[in-house]
Amino acid sequence: MTGLSTLPVSESSSDASLARRGCPVSTLKDRLREVGLRPTRQRISLGWLLFGKGDRHITAESLFEEAMRARVPVSLATVYNTLHQFTEAGLLRQLAVDGSKSYFDTNTSDHHHFFVEGDEELMDVPAAIAVGDLPAAPEGMEIARVDVIVRLRRKQG
Amino acid sequence: MTGLSTLPVSESSSDASLARRGCPVSTLKDRLREVGLRPTRQRISLGWLLFGKGDRHITAESLFEEAMRARVPVSLATVYNTLHQFTEAGLLRQLAVDGSKSYFDTNTSDHHHFFVEGDEELMDVPAAIAVGDLPAAPEGMEIARVDVIVRLRRKQG
DNA sequence: TTACGTGCAAATAATTTGCAGTCCC
């Protein structure tokens, strides 16, 4: 099996469900410590913004703006660092949807995405739609992850 | 149906097969005119490099380097312009595989991709593996395209 | 204390754009 089955969310559903319904700061702190990240003020604030409202798809820029609005003083560089640290720790999943900016998904479980052309908006594909049979990975390789992006366009004019 | 079924390759298999085995410049010129692009020296040279050697996955930078090596005088900006014009004309398919650079695929037919982490290398998935049942597109939307990227990692150390 | 984090500004990387000059039809 790949690393897919060892995602943090599935490891500890009590933590995850706590997070879903309001995630006390103390739980967030523990969560950070668990994955080896020191629970600093910035990480807790950003973690709160990220995980406090259900599944979200954000970009560095959008999280930065949200932090500004919430009067959370962080620099854009720290937002980038934090997003990458969270991703490496398995708290976030990074998505490449267009050639330019990166999106981060707070739902790290195995699922696919809709992308609305023009709106630059990402949505989870509701049910866990599986990809049909995949060919075996080439010699000496293993499948790390499968990304499926369904590009949507608004019907007619 | 979406635009997928009207890709140029499937429209005119004689053109496509000509392209596969050496694509005379005159054919390339006709192909460009067909899609509404004036066959300029640069477009023909880049088209030659792109379509003269079977299916390929290239980036703007890699095509630019290749043009330099082939002593084809084009500017990087023109490479970018040309790649986008070819993509809009349906001669290329643009792929977002990581958050940074864009890849372009000379195979515009419906197929999926392997991406080798670390190598930054793209490969076509051999058979035309279909994605399992997809949910209906949300109200007022239609599916423009489905991108599947299978991320591979080298097994063990 | 003390290594790990963070802020800031400058550095990169990828890509786009404005405009003067060039080339196909």
Add this chain to the structure above:
DNA sequence: GGGACTGCAAATTATTTGCACGTAA
């Protein structure tokens, strides 16, 4: 000839990095 195309360099956008200072353990 005239509009479409190209080259170049400067401008943008997204992201990373270096380094002095701050802070959790």
